[in-house]
Amino acid sequence: xxxxxxxxxxxxxxxxxxxxxxxxxxxxxxxxxxxxxxxxxxxxxxxxxxxxxxxxxxxxxxxxxxxxxxxxxxxxxxxxxxxxxxxxxxxxxxxxxxxxxxxxxxxxxxxxxxxxxxxxxxxxxxxxxxxxxxxxxxxxxxxxxxxxxxxxxxxxxxxxxxxxxxxxxxxxxxxxxxxxxxxxxxxxxxxxxxxxxxxxxxxxxxxxxxxxxxxxxxxxxxxxxxxxxxxxxxxxxxxxxxxxxxxxxxxxxxxxxxxxxxxxxxxxxxxxxxxxxxxxxxxxxxxxxxxxxxxxxxxxxxxxxxxxxxxxxxxxxxx
Amino acid sequence: xxxxxxxxxxxxxxxxxxxxxxxxxxxxxxxxxxxxxxxxxxxxxxxxxxxxxxxxxxxxxxxxxxxxxxxxxxxxxxxxxxxxxxxxxxxxxxxxxxxxxxxxxxxxxxxxxxxxxxxxxxxxxxxxxxxxxxxxxxxxxxxxxxxxxxxxxxxxxxxxxxxxxxxxxxxxxxxxxxxxxxxxxxxxxxxxxxxxxxxxxxxxxxxxxxxxxxxxxxxxxxxxxxxxxxxxxxxxxxxxxxxxxxxxxxxxxxxxxxxxxxxxxxxxxxxxxxxxxxxxxxxxxxxxxxxxxxxxxxxxxxxxxxxxxxxxxxxxxxx
Numbered sequence: 001x002x003x004x005x006x007x008x009x010x011x012x013x014x015x016x017x018x019x020x021x022x023x024x025x026x027x028x029x030x031x032x033x034x035x036x037x038x039x040x041x042x043x044x045x046x047x048x049x050x051x052x053x054x055x056x057x058x059x060x061x062x063x064x065x066x067x068x069x070x071x072x073x074x075x076x077x078x079x080x081x082x083x084x085x086x087x088x089x090x091x092x093x094x095x096x097x098x099x100x101x102x103x104x105x106x107x108x109x110x111x112x113x114x115x116x117x118x119x120x121x122x123x124x125x126x127x128x129x130x131x132x133x134x135x136x137x138x139x140x141x142x143x144x145x146x147x148x149x150x151x152x153x154x155x156x157x158x159x160x161x162x163x164x165x166x167x168x169x170x171x172x173x174x175x176x177x178x179x180x181x182x183x184x185x186x187x188x189x190x191x192x193x194x195x196x197x198x199x200x201x202x203x204x205x206x207x208x209x210x211x212x213x214x215x216x217x218x219x220x221x222x223x224x225x226x227x228x229x230x231x232x233x234x235x236x237x238x239x240x241x242x243x244x245x246x247x248x249x250x251x252x253x254x255x256x257x258x259x260x261x262x263x264x265x266x267x268x269x270x271x272x273x274x275x276x277x278x279x280x281x282x283x284x285x286x287x288x289x290x291x292x293x294x295x296x297x298x299x300x301x302x303x304x305x306x307x308x309x310x311x312x313x314x315x316x317x318x319x
Numbered sequence: 320x321x322x323x324x325x326x327x328x329x330x331x332x333x334x335x336x337x338x339x340x341x342x343x344x345x346x347x348x349x350x351x352x353x354x355x356x357x358x359x360x361x362x363x364x365x366x367x368x369x370x371x372x373x374x375x376x377x378x379x380x381x382x383x384x385x386x387x388x389x390x391x392x393x394x395x396x397x398x399x400x401x402x403x404x405x406x407x408x409x410x411x412x413x414x415x416x417x418x419x420x421x422x423x424x425x426x427x428x429x430x431x432x433x434x435x436x437x438x439x440x441x442x443x444x445x446x447x448x449x450x451x452x453x454x455x456x457x458x459x460x461x462x463x464x465x466x467x468x469x470x471x472x473x474x475x476x477x478x479x480x481x482x483x484x485x486x487x488x489x490x491x492x493x494x495x496x497x498x499x500x501x502x503x504x505x506x507x508x509x510x511x512x513x514x515x516x517x518x519x520x521x522x523x524x525x526x527x528x529x530x531x532x533x534x535x536x537x538x539x540x541x542x543x544x545x546x547x548x549x550x551x552x553x554x555x556x557x558x559x560x561x562x563x564x565x566x567x568x569x570x571x572x573x574x575x576x577x578x579x580x581x582x583x584x585x586x587x588x589x590x591x592x593x594x595x596x597x598x599x600x601x602x603x604x605x606x607x608x609x610x611x612x613x614x615x616x617x618x619x620x621x622x623x624x625x626x627x628x629x630x631x632x633x634x635x636x637x638x
Contacts, residue, residue: 057376057436089406093430097455099437107426111412117376118418136416 016042018313019201019227023048023214024063025080025242026234026299027207028070030312033305034205035071037313040140044197045071046190048209049126049145050153050182050217051164055103056094058113059120062165063214064130064145065112072137080242083108102170127191142197146218147188153213154181164213173244177251180212185220198227203270203316206231208297210245211264212252219268230271230316232297232308233258237277241298259284266290271319273297273312291319335361337632338513338520338546342367342533343382344399344561345553345618346526347389349631352624353524354390356632359459363516364390365509367528368445368464369472369501369536370483374422375413377432378439381484382533383449383464384431391456399561402427421489446510461516465537466507472532473500483532492563496570499531504539517546522589522635525550527616529564530583531571538587547589549635551616551627552577555594560617578603585609590638592616592631610638 018038022031022045031045045067052061062081069075069083076082086106095101105113112133119129125148134143153164157175167175190198198204204227209215211234219225235258240246249256258278262269262285269290274281275297282292293315299305337357341350341364350364364386371380381400388394388402395401405425414420424432431452438448444467453462472483476494486494509517517523523546528534530553538544554577559565568575577597581588581604588609593600594616601611612634618624 056433057440058433087406087408087426089426090409090430090433093427094434097430097434097452099430099434107406107408108412110429111409111416111418114375114377114409115413115416115418121376133416 016202017197017200018043018203018205018316019197020045020205020207021048021209021215021218022046022063022067022207023209024051024066027063027209027214028067028075028080029299029305030205030207030232030309031067032070032302033299033307033309034313035141036302036306037309038141040142044142044144044193044201046144046146046194046197046218046222048214048217049147050151050213051168052150053152053163053165055165056100056105057117058105058110059117060103060105060113060165061116061126061145064126064143065109067143068130068134068137068139071139071141071143072134074137082106103165127193142193144191144194144197146191146194146221148191149184149188151185151188151217151221152183153217154183155213156181168213168244173247177212177244177248179252180216182217182220185217188221190222194222198222198225201227203228203230203319205229205312205316206265208232208234208241210234210240210243210248211261212245212248215265225268228270228316228319229265229268230273230312230319231261231265231269232273232312233261233275233278235261235278236275236297257281262288262290271315273315291315335521336516336519337362337522337524337635338516339364339524339526340367340528340534340537341365341382341386341526342528343370343385346382346528346533347386347394347399348618348624349524349526349551349628350386351389351621352618352626352628353632354460355621355625356628357460359461362460363512363520364460364462365465365513365516365537365541366462367533367536368466369470369532370487371469372471372482372484374484375419375424376436377424377429378436379422379424379432379484380435380445380464383445383462384428386462387449387453387456387458390458390460390462391453393456401425422484446512461512463510463513463516465510465513465540467510468503468507470504470507470536470540471502472536473502474532475500487532487563492566496531496563496567498571499535501536501539504536507540509540513541517541517544520546522547522549522638524548524631524635525584527551527553527560529553529559529562529567530580531564531567534584544587547635547638548584548587549590549592549631549638550580550584550588551592551631552580552594552597554580554597555616556596576600581607581609590634592634610634 155167156179159175246256258274271291474486475498565575577593590610
């Protein structure tokens with residue numbers, strides 16, 4: 001993934017700096033589009049670490065790895081997570097030994113977790129490790145975990161409180177959601193570099209990630225935001241492209257829609273990007289005193305991602 | 320690896336029980352031959368754990384795994400260690416991230432270490448874990464780590480004291496050896512099951528493993544031996560088939576030979592097995608008040624291993 005700075009510069013933003021908040025798959029796609037347009041000086045990506053967990057003795061950061069693999073051009077294009085051309089020899093043998101195999105770790109992917117865990121035990125910070133890994137993977141843009149301190153998303157369900165990956169992967173999001181808690185968030189500071197990036201930012205883009213479990217943890221760690229915020233709806237036609245966001249809205253008694261997403265973010269929102277399929281909701285979003293952009297938000301290929309990134313940057317330039 | 324009990328019974332030993340002490344590659348070969356002849360009731364294999372170490376956050380037991388993989392028919396026939404049909408995607412990616420890659424861990428092999436480490440952290444004992452793994456791998460014979468407590472072989476060299484794998488793998492046995500220390504051996508008890516096996520044993524076979532770093536740690540943990548002991552020389556024609564035993568004898572000022580091995584074990588030895596190439600040393604070994612068997616001790620294939628095992632068992636029957 002090479003950046004092509006200057007080619008598509010939105011003329012209204014010179015010396016611009018954009019901070020993108022990203023969760024996993026959807027966030028990674030828009031982040032890749034942005035990285036294709038903006039130079040490394042113009043973009044900082046802050047990634048949710050609320051769904052990090054320790055498993056098989058490995059410190060695993062699913063969203064961070066998805067964003068890094070995507071920007072490095074190493075991501076599995078079918079799944080959106082994990083590595084392309086992956087093999088599964090380790091996890092299949094763990095399974096053969098009766099070990100936990102519900103979280104599918106590929107052989108290449110395990111290297112990331114092994115080396116990260118080793119460095120964390122040596123005392124290195126997650127942000128330093130991420131910086132080094134990005135360098136090894138040839139990523140020129142800055143990708144920051146939201147915090148170097150662990151924050152753990154806990155899902156309150158009808159079956160009791162579950163750690164996020166337990167709910168998400170092990171239980172396939174089946175338990176009914178009643179709420180969320182971000183364990184450790186009070187003591188977690190934004191990563192070094194995040195504050196500086198936010199200070200110099202012209203705008204913040206909230207990527208189309210799950211509002212409840214991907215973006216809220218970042219917002220809670222960042223605490224105070226005094227820059228224009230533009231969010232891209234992860235819900236199109238009442239459904240999510242991937243993941244349980246729509247199901248969560250429903251179970252929390254809110255009809256899932258782009259409007260519901262805009263309402264979720266209304267306290268921080270300057271602009272909101274809806275899919276063409278949801279154009280009928282544009283007026284309702286505007287009533288929230290939020291400016292709107294209606295465009296095609298599905299991102300299957302790099303061209304879609306780059307086009308949406310360009311649309312969003314132009315929208316920001318017009319605010 | 321299926322056992323064929325009763326086919327080759329040495330008639331002089333009915334209701335027999337044999338305990339074999341084994342290190343890595345050479346020990347595993349004879350252990351496999353013994354397991355091919357003796358039923359699970361007739362054989363207990365006690366394996367050196369002095370070269371276990373923690374690396375990349377994984378608890379690695381090289382000798383134990385070599386013995387298990389060999390008996391399971393999963394061992395790499397070229398190297399003698401590791402798994403057959405192995406892939407190396409994890410370690411290559413660890414290397415790509417700048418992590419330590421000098422200890423070559425295959426993808427299938429990593430599963431063993433990951434799941435063992437996970438279970439140890441849960442509080443399971445190494446012997447229980449080994450029992451479960453053997454069951455998963457279809458091994459019917461009992462393989463015991465020498466102790467559930469860590470014992471760490473430390474190599475005193477002209478460059479200072481080195482942890483065993485640091486000396487053996489990372490430094491390719493290059494530093495000059497001055498002596499050995501078995502850290503933790505005073506507090507280490509033999510594994511549950513080892514005492515019972517030794518109590519009922521008719522004889523102990525010391526497999527052709529390195530006397531200094533594979534067998535001595537087992538002897539020091541076992542402490543007291545009051546059963547006939549037959550050792551098979553790991554040195555043939557002044558050289559070792561594999562590993563640094565001959566180099567160690569030399570550096571400690573002892574000419575490496577089968578005789579030197581017999582002298583090393585003389586306090587516990589009843590019988591000694593020399594290779595045909597060393598038949599000229601037989602009389603010198605006899606002068607140590609040790610009975611001798613001269614035979615072909617090279618074990619390239621399972622047929623060699625089974626034949627040597629049979630020879631050794633007949634020798635024991637004749638003592």
